[in-house]
Amino acid sequence: MPDHQANGVKSAREDRFQGHDYYNIDALLSDDHLLARDAVRNWVKQEVSPIIEDYSNRAECPYHLFKGLAEIGAFGPSLPEEYGGGGMDEIAYGIIMQELERGYSGVRSMASVQGSLVMYPIYRFGSEEQRRKYLPKLASGEMIGCFGLTEPDHGSNPNGMITNIKEDGDHYILNGAKMWITNSPVADVAVVWAKDEEGIVRGVIVEKDMPGFSAPEIHGKWSLRASITGELVFEDVRVPKANILPKVKGLKGPLSCLSKARYGIAWGAIGAAMDCYDSALRYSQERIQFGKPIGQFQLTQKKLAEMITEITKAQLLAWRLGTLANEGKATPAQISMAKRNNVHMALEIARESRQIHGGMGSTNEYPVMRHMMNLETVLTYEGTHDVHLLITGLDITGLNAFS
Amino acid sequence: MKLLVCVSKTPDTTAKIAFKDNNSAFEEDGVQFIMNPYDEWYALVRALEVKEAVGGSVTIINVGPAANDTIIRKGLAIGADSAVRIDANPQSAMFVARQIAEYAKGEDFDAIFVGKETIDHNGSEVGAMVAELLDQPYISFANHLELDGKVATISREIEGGVEVAELEVPFVLSAAKGLAEQRIPNMRGIMMAKRKPLKVVPPTAFEDQAVVVSYELPPAKAAVKMVDPENLDELVRLLHEEAKVI
Numbered sequence: 001m002p003d004h005q006a007n008g009v010k011s012a013r014e015d016r017f018q019g020h021d022y023y024n025i026d027a028l029l030s031d032d033h034l035l036a037r038d039a040v041r042n043w044v045k046q047e048v049s050p051i052i053e054d055y056s057n058r059a060e061c062p063y064h065l066f067k068g069l070a071e072i073g074a075f076g077p078s079l080p081e082e083y084g085g086g087g088m089d090e091i092a093y094g095i096i097m098q099e100l101e102r103g104y105s106g107v108r109s110m111a112s113v114q115g116s117l118v119m120y121p122i123y124r125f126g127s128e129e130q131r132r133k134y135l136p137k138l139a140s141g142e143m144i145g146c147f148g149l150t151e152p153d154h155g156s157n158p159n160g161m162i163t164n165i166k167e168d169g170d171h172y173i174l175n176g177a178k179m180w181i182t183n184s185p186v187a188d189v190a191v192v193w194a195k196d197e198e199g200i201v202r203g204v205i206v207e208k209d210m211p212g213f214s215a216p217e218i219h220g221k222w223s224l225r226a227s228i229t230g231e232l233v234f235e236d237v238r239v240p241k242a243n244i245l246p247k248v249k250g251l252k253g254p255l256s257c258l259s260k261a262r263y264g265i266a267w268g269a270i271g272a273a274m275d276c277y278d279s280a281l282r283y284s285q286e287r288i289q290f291g292k293p294i295g296q297f298q299l300t301q302k303k304l305a306e307m308i309t310e311i312t313k314a315q316l317l318a319w320r321l322g323t324l325a326n327e328g329k330a331t332p333a334q335i336s337m338a339k340r341n342n343v344h345m346a347l348e349i350a351r352e353s354r355q356i357h358g359g360m361g362s363t364n365e366y367p368v369m370r371h372m373m374n375l376e377t378v379l380t381y382e383g384t385h386d387v388h389l390l391i392t393g394l395d396i397t398g399l400n401a402f403s
Numbered sequence: 404m405k406l407l408v409c410v411s412k413t414p415d416t417t418a419k420i421a422f423k424d425n426n427s428a429f430e431e432d433g434v435q436f437i438m439n440p441y442d443e444w445y446a447l448v449r450a451l452e453v454k455e456a457v458g459g460s461v462t463i464i465n466v467g468p469a470a471n472d473t474i475i476r477k478g479l480a481i482g483a484d485s486a487v488r489i490d491a492n493p494q495s496a497m498f499v500a501r502q503i504a505e506y507a508k509g510e511d512f513d514a515i516f517v518g519k520e521t522i523d524h525n526g527s528e529v530g531a532m533v534a535e536l537l538d539q540p541y542i543s544f545a546n547h548l549e550l551d552g553k554v555a556t557i558s559r560e561i562e563g564g565v566e567v568a569e570l571e572v573p574f575v576l577s578a579a580k581g582l583a584e585q586r587i588p589n590m591r592g593i594m595m596a597k598r599k600p601l602k603v604v605p606p607t608a609f610e611d612q613a614v615v616v617s618y619e620l621p622p623a624k625a626a627v628k629m630v631d632p633e634n635l636d637e638l639v640r641l642l643h644e645e646a647k648v649i
Contacts, residue, residue: 018417031473031476032593035476035477035588039589039590042587043587072589073589073590073591073592073593074590077590081591081594086590086593087591088590088593092590096590
């Protein structure tokens with residue numbers, strides 16, 4: 001019998017997660033926020049936790065969760081109800097992302113992409129016809145969407161993109177390729193950013209059955225294994241002019257979508273961090289070494305105390321950012337700071353938590369290493385850790401380190 | 404069908420239980436409260452299913468202070484149409500039953516659903532008292548309900564079997580596991596709940612005939628004693644002399 005079982009440590013396969021709120025931040029939240037949090041937390045415990053280790057292990061996407069995410073209202077919760085959204089505020093959106101990522105970063109990605117990167121640009125920059133055509137179906141999960149900005153040779157520098165559109169009568173001819181696109185192999189629609197003949201970035205809605213459009217899957221990831229990622233390849237794809245997003249020109253279009261998604265990630269990372277802390281805290285009380293729980297050793301307490309301190313700081317950052325976002329005052333640079341800080345915080349906590357769990361932390365008996373591997377990706381997607389630092393640098397010095 | 408579902412507020416199952424005022428009252432500070440699961444998962448959801456099948460309305464009722472509005476909102480988010488809160492600190496099952504019966508008298512509900520018990524006091528009393536006060540039939544621990552017009556067929560588990568009863572509306576039932584399956588409110592439901600009516604009604608005067616004098620916690624669990632698998636004599640000795648079970 002393995003040592004940990006002899007000591008009475010239970011498997012984490014049963015999701016025993018409890019939220020952590022050291023500074024009583026719940027008091028800053030409304031009833032709606034708390035109801036939304038408990039609803040999504042319950043949904044994750046019922047639908048995600050029991051299956052995610054298995055899907056993750058097999059590197060398979062649990063597609064059926066799209067339907068469940070739509071049913072609980074995780075797609076576009078802050079968009080108006082008339083388009084299928086939830087009419088909630090930005091803090092509610094953040095809390096939903098936190099709870100989804102508590103279960104699995106890839107499930108949060110499903111909702112982030114659908115809501116912030118597909119529904120949001122169609123709502124914000126689309127025509128009324130486009131809103132009516134796509135948003136209710138995206139909200140209900142009848143359609144899956146993806147977002148194409150990053151290219152094989154242009155990641156942190158999206159302005160260098162080579163994907164382009166050329167006018168041809170009442171169509172645009174789209175050529176180019178996009179890379180690292182969450183959900184692309186299963187998407188019904190893609191919001192794609194491409195340069196027009198004047199070199200101005202425009203958004204177009206590409207549908208999966210348009211000839212010349214393909215979305216091959218990217219295999220071999222050691223991270224976000226239960227999330228499907230692919231490319232978008234466009235070879236003379238004829239996109240009707242009615243599919244261009246009329247209300248935006250230039251990089252601010254895709255960047256404003258990324259701000260929305262990064263905002264959600266700043267909250268989401270707290271979920272992953274709380275799950276790792278929660279597991280470590282429980283394990284440290286159950287695991288006996290040298291005749292006492294390892295939580296009684298000073299070095300374990302240091303790790304745990306620093307974890308809850310960092311989680312508390314991240315929660316306050318997210319709450320304040322959410323309050324600013326509700327007032328329409330959150331700047332992209334403020335969002336960068338929160339995304340960068342919180343994801344790095346979560347990754348560090350995952351690593352420390354893994355140490356507390358010892359060898360068991362590397363197995364799928366506990367959620368820790370799974371979170372850690374996912375967070376390694378979250379650290380660089382939606383703007384790398386380094387680039388977000390330089391955004392803060394630019395914001396405070398006025399000097400651009402990118403050019 | 405016009406249905407009333409009685410919902411209680413209870414401490415979360417993970418709450419640490421402590422008492423105050425010389426062990427005569429439950430310490431609510433720092434305790435997370437939830438809707439009593441038997442009310443939420445089974446009574447409310449089955450009532451909603453009945454409404455969805457045959458039409459009508461579902462009202463939830465709670466006896467409690469304004470702080471209970473949070474759990475009432477959850478009931479509305481799950482799908483109840485309206486809510487009533489009797490604005491009083493519930494003192495006993497009899498007090499709660501009196502308030503509910505008083506409200507229900509004027510409303511002509513076809514059926515009243517309660518959870519089979521609350522997970523804190525585990526009294527299982529309110530449903531029976533409400534039925535008696537309204538002079539209506541009562542089925543406890545229902546785990547299956549079918550309605551055909553005004554006739555209800557209700558099953559309940561009994562020792563070693565199942566008892567099936569047939570009765571006409573109006574009636575009162577208490578809901579056990581199996582009557583329905585938990586529903587998680589969705590975001591749209593949470594937002595709609597804000598627009599649904601929550602009526603606050605003053606309580607009817609009523610004096611309790613019994614008062615709780617004190618509460619006690621169960622004795623703390625003793626530490627586990629590990630016995631070497633080779634040393635069966637010691638195990639037998641401990642079972643005989645300390646545990647006194649053999």
